[in-house]
Amino acid sequence: MTSAEHITQHSERGLAKWLALTLNLIAGSALMLMMVITCVDVIGRYLFNKPLVGGVELIEVLLGLMIFMALPVISWRNEHVVVDILDPFVSPRLNLIRTILFNLVTAIALVMIGQRIWDLGARASSHGEVTEYLHLPVGMIVSFFGVMCWFTALVLITLGIYRALVQYRLSLDSATKPSLE
Amino acid sequence: MLVSLVGFAVLLLLIMIRMPIGIAMGLVGFFGFAWLNDWNWVAALSMSARRIIDTSRDYSLTVIPLFILMGNFVTKSGLSHELYRASYAFMGHLRGGLAMATVVACGGFSAICGSSLATAATMSKVSMPPMRKYGYSDALATASIAAGGTLGILIPPSVILLIYGIMTEQSIRELFAAGFLPGMLGILLYVGAVAWTVWRNPKAGPPGERSTGKERIEAMKGVWGTLLLFVLVIGGMYVGAFTATEAAGIGAAGAFLIALSRKSITWRTLYEVLTETAHTSASLFFVVIGALIFSNFITRAEFPDYLLQFVQSYNLSPMMVIFMILGIYILLGCILESLSMMLLTVPIFYPLVQSLGFDLVWFGILVVVVTEISLLTPPVGLNVFVLSGVLKDVKTSTIFKGVTPFWIADLIRLSLLAWIPAISLFLPEILYR
Amino acid sequence: ETTIRVGSWLPPAHTMNADVLPTWGKWIEEATEGRVKLKIEYPGGDPKALLDQVQDGAYEAAWTFHGYYPGRFKLTKMVELPGIEGGAKGASIAHWRIHEKYLAKANEHEGVVLAGLFTHGPGQIHLAKPIEKLADMKGKKIRIGGGVQADIGKAMGVEGVAAPGSKVYEILAQGVADGAFMPMGEKKTLRLKEVAPFSIKFPNGMYLGSFMIILNQEFMDKLEAKDREAIMKVSGEKLSALAGEKWGSEAEAGEKDALAAGNTIKEATPEILAEFADMTKDFDKNFLDSVKDSGVDAEAALKEMREISKAEGSK
Numbered sequence: 036m037t038s039a040e041h042i043t044q045h046s047e048r049g050l051a052k053w054l055a056l057t058l059n060l061i062a063g064s065a066l067m068l069m070m071v072i073t074c075v076d077v078i079g080r081y082l083f084n085k086p087l088v089g090g091v092e093l094i095e096v097l098l099g100l101m102i103f104m105a106l107p108v109i110s111w112r113n114e115h116v117v118v119d120i121l122d123p124f125v126s127p128r129l130n131l132i133r134t135i136l137f138n139l140v141t142a143i144a145l146v147m148i149g150q151r152i153w154d155l156g157a158r159a160s161s162h163g164e165v166t167e168y169l170h171l172p173v174g175m176i177v178s179f180f181g182v183m184c185w186f187t188a189l190v191l192i193t194l195g196i197y198r199a200l201v202q203y204r205l206s207l208d209s210a211t212k213p214s215l216e
Numbered sequence: 217m218l219v220s221l222v223g224f225a226v227l228l229l230l231i232m233i234r235m236p237i238g239i240a241m242g243l244v245g246f247f248g249f250a251w252l253n254d255w256n257w258v259a260a261l262s263m264s265a266r267r268i269i270d271t272s273r274d275y276s277l278t279v280i281p282l283f284i285l286m287g288n289f290v291t292k293s294g295l296s297h298e299l300y301r302a303s304y305a306f307m308g309h310l311r312g313g314l315a316m317a318t319v320v321a322c323g324g325f326s327a328i329c330g331s332s333l334a335t336a337a338t339m340s341k342v343s344m345p346p347m348r349k350y351g352y353s354d355a356l357a358t359a360s361i362a363a364g365g366t367l368g369i370l371i372p373p374s375v376i377l378l379i380y381g382i383m384t385e386q387s388i389r390e391l392f393a394a395g396f397l398p399g400m401l402g403i404l405l406y407v408g409a410v411a412w413t414v415w416r417n418p419k420a421g422p423p424g425e426r427s428t429g430k431e432r433i434e435a436m437k438g439v440w441g442t443l444l445l446f447v448l449v450i451g452g453m454y455v456g457a458f459t460a461t462e463a464a465g466i467g468a469a470g471a472f473l474i475a476l477s478r479k480s481i482t483w484r485t486l487y488e489v490l491t492e493t494a495h496t497s498a499s500l501f502f503v504v505i506g507a508l509i510f511s512n513f514i515t516r517a518e519f520p521d522y523l524l525q526f527v528q529s530y531n532l533s534p535m536m537v538i539f540m541i542l543g544i545y546i547l548l549g550c551i552l553e554s555l556s557m558m559l560l561t562v563p564i565f566y567p568l569v570q571s572l573g574f575d576l577v578w579f580g581i582l583v584v585v586v587t588e589i590s591l592l593t594p595p596v597g598l599n600v601f602v603l604s605g606v607l608k609d610v611k612t613s614t615i616f617k618g619v620t621p622f623w624i625a626d627l628i629r630l631s632l633l634a635w636i637p638a639i640s641l642f643l644p645e646i647l648y649r
Numbered sequence: 650e651t652t653i654r655v656g657s658w659l660p661p662a663h664t665m666n667a668d669v670l671p672t673w674g675k676w677i678e679e680a681t682e683g684r685v686k687l688k689i690e691y692p693g694g695d696p697k698a699l700l701d702q703v704q705d706g707a708y709e710a711a712w713t714f715h716g717y718y719p720g721r722f723k724l725t726k727m728v729e730l731p732g733i734e735g736g737a738k739g740a741s742i743a744h745w746r747i748h749e750k751y752l753a754k755a756n757e758h759e760g761v762v763l764a765g766l767f768t769h770g771p772g773q774i775h776l777a778k779p780i781e782k783l784a785d786m787k788g789k790k791i792r793i794g795g796g797v798q799a800d801i802g803k804a805m806g807v808e809g810v811a812a813p814g815s816k817v818y819e820i821l822a823q824g825v826a827d828g829a830f831m832p833m834g835e836k837k838t839l840r841l842k843e844v845a846p847f848s849i850k851f852p853n854g855m856y857l858g859s860f861m862i863i864l865n866q867e868f869m870d871k872l873e874a875k876d877r878e879a880i881m882k883v884s885g886e887k888l889s890a891l892a893g894e895k896w897g898s899e900a901e902a903g904e905k906d907a908l909a910a911g912n913t914i915k916e917a918t919p920e921i922l923a924e925f926a927d928m929t930k931d932f933d934k935n936f937l938d939s940v941k942d943s944g945v946d947a948e949a950a951l952k953e954m955r956e957i958s959k960a961e962g963s964k
């Protein structure tokens with residue numbers, strides 16, 4: 036087991052575990068559907084000379100859904116792409132402070148940008164914008180992105196910080212005990 | 217000019233202290249843009265918000281999750297074993313043959329998988345035990361995996377090339393076609409590096425047993441499904457049967473069917489593959505979004521214009537500029553890994569390269585090859601780290617030592633590609649232009 | 650000294666970036682005695698983001714396509730309807746005048762200052778393989794943009810393929826689409842001549858495409874009154890006419906270039922025109938129904954638009 040999986044096991048119980056499962060299931064299903072729709076579209080085109088009308092629009096919505104369902108989980112688990120060149124020189128305590136600080140900064144940024152995204156969604160709704168083929172309401176899709184930004188900010192300052200604390204505690208334990216495994 | 221330099225310095229600092237790259241690029245881009253816009257916060261927020269909204273529902277970007285999904289299904293279906301077995305059947309009896317087989321199997325695996333790290337991690341589990349059994353030196357064994365793994369981002373499909381194409385608005389199809397021959401050249405030169413190593417030190421790679429013709433046919437049977445998938449997906453894209461996005465969708469579905477037929481997919485592994493793909497893709501999307509916000513700032517700061525003026529005022533020849541850029545990449549490669557290196561630099565360099573009249577598809581291949589080199593350069597050589605992570609008993613320094621001939625092979629390849637653009641552009645030319 | 654940063658798209662060599670915007674910039678600089686300048690910026694990414702970004706001040710100006718916002722711009726579709734004579738220039742002038750007289754009060758461009766309205770050259774059919782009559786279009790996979798062309802596609806019974814303009818070459822080269830609806834200029838600018846060497850040319854096009862040039866409201870409010878007036882003086886109808894004229898010449902240049910490359914450009918025969926008229930006979934009525942609630946006398950506006958366009962286009 037990698038140390039990240041180890042920390043996940045120790046920091047995700049009860050609500051957090053179910054939340055991760057739910058979000059992952061939705062994101063995963065959206066991904067699977069993207070794959071299926073793409074194939075149906077291609078097969079329809081080649082075998083039946085009938086592409087799937089509006090398939091592209093559906094895939095676009097699913098892509099957004101997948102990304103914004105995954106965003107909270109990768110944020111609290113700290114699965115973002117990072118440069119970890121200096122990690123060997125960072126003490127567990129400094130690492131804890133850093134994680135908390137970055138989580139706060141990211142949460143504030145997400146609250147601000149989420150507000151703007153929400154506003155742009157409301158603007159599109161007020162003008163009655165829809166997608167070309169399926170007439171899906173553009174404003175609602177955009178506003179949903181904004182809501183997920185806020186939700187991510189919330190889990191960053193709760194689950195994210197809790198996870199950092201668990202990691203800190205485990206690293207202190209492992210300093211006294213011979214091994215994590 | 218000053219603003220962009222300050223911005224770049226702050227950005228480097230933030231990512232060095234481990235702020236997520238996407239967030240760091242987004243924040244610096246946001247504040248820089250606001251600075252150059254008379255601190256108009258609404259404008260900067262709106263610019264960033266639109267980047268998030270548009271990138272998250274951009275149809276052409278679905279290639280990223282779908283190609284990653286294909287790679288993850290293939291990884292789960294145990295294909296790496298069979299690829300290795302097939303390469304071994306043909307090359308195992310040569311001196312250093314197992315290491316050569318490793319390089320070839322890595323090339324084959326990377327033809328399906330879009331990621332270098334995944335290629336290195338997967339192949340290490342497969343090819344390390346037999347090489348140890350035949351008494352290969354740890355240095356050669358691990359180096360051939362680490363180097364072979366870097367091929368994953370050049371031989372299509374490649375996540376790095378995809379992201380380069382998105383950043384520079386180049387055709388994904390042409391980029392994928394352009395990566396093919398340089399990837400083959402890479403395999404060839406790496407096999408050469410193995411040969412050179414065992415010529416210097418025959419004990420590093422003793423020959424294995426020769427396979428019979430029957431064994432070779434048997435071994436080929438295990439890989440035909442994958443070869444078929446590759447021909448269907450990449451070939452279908454090359455000859456123009458599908459767009460890159462469609463190829464990715466078909467490829468993912470095909471890999472899923474292969475995995476199903478081998479009974480290597482359960483509900484649990486399906487959940488794991490989908491979740492892992494969604495997470496990897498989402499984290500890539502946020503890096504791309506951050507880089508796009510940052511590039512809005514760089515454009516507003518007119519930094520590419522300054523660079524061009526600088527180049528012109530010193531009367532540098534265009535080729536000289538390319539070599540300077542490549543030199544900067546190799547230096548950056550010492551401290552950064554591939555994706556962050558590319559995202560940080562491409563918004564800055566590509567307008568310059570374009571205005572000097574170079575082909576951006578060709579430049580993309582150069583960037584990817586130099587990025588591959590960064591995966592092997594100390595102190596931060598990510599593929600080397602992955603290997604020493606998977607093989608706990610091998611020291612990083614051992615791998616770095618073994619990697620040196622491969623590293624030199626890469627430099628030779630880089631110079632060839634820089635001097636002879638046709639190696640990269642031949643396929644896109646005859647296929648599409 | 651103030652700078653108007655125009656968020657733009659399409660390649661720098663396209664007439665919009667090489668002629669229209671620079672000329673507008675020169676006019677503005679002259680009219681404001683050098684106090685206001687114009688600079689083109691290419692943000693990349695989706696051009697439909699530009700409307701929001703001008704409204705919020707990320708760019709002082711931009712241009713974009715009304716068809717990117719289905720559901721929002723209903724009245725501007727008027728200029729895209731079949732049967733508008735006068736080419737891009739005539740239609741662009743008519744577009745602006747009718748907007749001022751009738752459409753402005755519906756306030757579809759709420760939140761930004763409208764600086765110009767124009768259309769691209771007449772929209773034609775471009776195909777990889779020739780056809781004899783319009784009925785042969787049925788079932789073909791055609792790349793269609795937004796706006797009236799989507800309605801034409803439905804009326805013809807083609808299978809619409811959605812793709813951004815920059816991808817049209819690729820999907821045609823790959824056989825993902827059999828053809829595209831586009832103006833003749835794209836034969837050259839998007840290299841359609843290589844992948845769709847057969848075209849059917851309608852004298853006034855099947856449709857037109859409606860574009861806006863917009864300015865940020867706060868930026869304009871902050872300017873001195875004399876500069877604001879000076880800018881508006883060289884915008885509006887003058888700018889619309891310029892844009893229309895240049896896009897019109899782009900279409901002609903594209904046609905010439907395609908012919909030189911050995912393309913076949915077939916003039917629509919009387920039979921084809923009759924087929925087309927039959928397919929689109931309800932278009933005016935459907936359009937008028939869709940804007941019933943806008944509080945604009947759209948019927949009178951459409952009639953007048955056709956007259957102005959025809960008159961201006963023949964000048």
Ligand code: NA
Nearest residue numbers: 326329371373
């Ligand atoms: Na690959």
Ligand code: NA
Nearest residue numbers: 549590596597
């Ligand atoms: Na490195």
